[in-house]
Amino acid sequence: MSSTEQNLKIVSVEVRDIRFPTSLQADGSDAMHTDPDYSCAYVTIKLSSGLEGNGLTFTNGRGTEVVVQAVKSLSYLVVGQVVYDIYKNFSTFWRSLTSESQMRWIGPEKGVTHLAIAAIINALWDLWGKLLNKPVWRLLVDLDPEVLLSVIDFRYITNCVTKDEALQLLQQGQAGKEQRIQQLLTKGYPCYTTQAGWLGYPDEKIRELAQKYLDQGYTVFKVKVGKNLQDDIKRCKLLRDIIGYDRTLMVDANQVWEVQEAIEWMKHLAPFKPLWIEEPTSPDDVLGHAEIAKALKPYGIAVATGEMCCNRVLFKQFLQAQALEYCQIDSARIGGINEILSVYLMARKLGVKVCPHAGGVGLCEMVQHLQMWDFVALSGTSEGRVIEFVDQQHEHFVNPCIIKNAHYQAPTAAGYSTTMKPQSISAYEYPNGSEWQSLFAKGLFHDPRK
């Protein structure tokens, strides 16, 4: 690396409120989120050389402006930094954001501030990939285990996994790495679809979509439940009639139930043999999930959760308490890649499978990198694991994820696949983008400036 490159400084952090009017079609609707407008806080970090890294955190419409404000408030810690100094002491830099001495009070490490940090951190990884001309999964795979661990803040998790134990796990993961890289490049990583089972969809649409994805080679399907038991029974039956019992079905309640209610409700869905019940209750209720997991084990139903798990400390407890059997990391919620890596390490230590949450805006693009790293360099297997795939909002990305035969294909472009097309930004930036102007003019949405 030249000394000029070594001294590259971050000259600006920009953040944009990007929203897509998905509520118009009930895409993404579930028992808790009835009218989502898939959105993101989109961060651009610019170097003195002109190179840019892009990162985002997924949001649901209203509230994106709050995350945008949090990014602005934190950006004083980023602007002016020598970017390679950040990568050299990445866990220290990460903690400078998550433990900003005054701002941590309004978290800490959860909610709006942590989402904002995720967007910033994700942009830094995209930038790192671009600087080294590698897709992020490959950057992660190529990092020496000791360097990889240096990006992780082990605060509050050493009673689950220590840095030394993590090093051993990563060193074990080195064996057979090249072979797995080849396998990944040839075949990709398996995924499942949630597309057929949104709660707002009529039967005919569900039937049509299930058949479509079946024809595309999908063997694993997920359906939303939790609003009305009779509807759920009908929807599960509908799906099973089409996909049969040789393929896999999961159900997802998006947090609507009480603990006891979850257990009772799921007993009624047990005949449809769901592999897991996802988010049966509050995403904060470790002990409640543990109770549900224990009660549903005799029915062959596992518990999955994690997409709204707020940080590594909660994940640690879910893992310690055997409150989940499938750990659903989200690429945009906890504090970016640095913290997500610590969750993978805890899951590996305790023998829990990671099956990432995706969908939304850019979640599929990002999370494929992480799961591919895990496959190549940590767990060393994709056995019993699968990444969620939802076919929405990919067209707005310069390098969208590519699915072939129900497998994510290994990204080849440098970075974290998070750069949006300029025309998408100018159309969907809220509230000034051209699409929003048109939606306001048609009276389909209220103009917040009026």
Added chain:
Amino acid sequence: MSSTEQNLKIVSVEVRDIRFPTSLQADGSDAMHTDPDYSCAYVTIKLSSGLEGNGLTFTNGRGTEVVVQAVKSLSYLVVGQVVYDIYKNFSTFWRSLTSESQMRWIGPEKGVTHLAIAAIINALWDLWGKLLNKPVWRLLVDLDPEVLLSVIDFRYITNCVTKDEALQLLQQGQAGKEQRIQQLLTKGYPCYTTQAGWLGYPDEKIRELAQKYLDQGYTVFKVKVGKNLQDDIKRCKLLRDIIGYDRTLMVDANQVWEVQEAIEWMKHLAPFKPLWIEEPTSPDDVLGHAEIAKALKPYGIAVATGEMCCNRVLFKQFLQAQALEYCQIDSARIGGINEILSVYLMARKLGVKVCPHAGGVGLCEMVQHLQMWDFVALSGTSEGRVIEFVDQQHEHFVNPCIIKNAHYQAPTAAGYSTTMKPQSISAYEYPNGSEWQSLFAKGLFHDPRK
């Protein structure tokens, strides 16, 4: 009530960023928060009659602007409401804020959005008190148990306490109520001081302050620990030398330790007989606190936590797992009085003592109302319980809390004691207030607009 009063509408929600430059004196400094500028997001809800309710959430300086943005984003749910319709269906209204279908994604029920909701909800209680011409503790005490329960959202806590069980607890609390009201009006409610033990204070200042509070009748003292073991030993010895061993000492680590580290560190402080160790580790780590509590029990040291506990679901688990012996509710962090009441009910059900966190800005003013309600109408006792008191920022309130002989005196003014003096607002509103202009001009703080 006249029909005009019954139809009173909320015409505006205003929010201000109020900051005090406390970092200049290291007031409030601890192992985690080294340079706090005690602040708040200050909400004013105005009725068509002109009557105003004021509510706040405590913040620590930077980041207040993010909470302010969240209040603005949520206020569309408040403006235009008939205020008595809110009180008639308060739990439904509360859930409309905490589960706003798009904004819940950036929480849910934690961090910035939940702090913002606390400020709004607190303002509504202040307004309710003013409408009925009662201090909030008295309003709570006078509410029929069934009406009181109607303000609480029991979602996610029914496996700890059901509404029926809560009703029984409240009905039990009715016996002897009048006598306890008289006791409260005569004597007040006991408090302890944290004032002598801030981490940034030199020995001489600690000694002086300890003696001062001792002379004022205080028998319970708290000191900050966790930065350096030898300093902690010195500070505890200093305190014990002055207050003796007949009085009570507590220590507070403000989340700096790993689980195992907390246990080891506290063994070294055991000779000073601290009643409790407060916030030994991450405020999210239920299982970690349970482990610490178990390990320190033989040493006679209890675990206290709660001031940064993010919602009732976490509190539920802390209580269920016996992870705390003293439950430190905070009047500004979780979603306002409605949610705090549910924590009191769970604590009562499981036999755990509530000893509220206070200090900051307005926390003493607010929390006295809640603990007095508990004394009169729920637990029926102050045995082994005590409210924190810190003598800072009270001068900015129209009706500050009053302490006599180390007891909070029962508030008599209508409302929640949260109305600030107009001159304090105009001096400390950030960044335009006159005091801030002067601090910027002196170069003591950086003007964020430059």
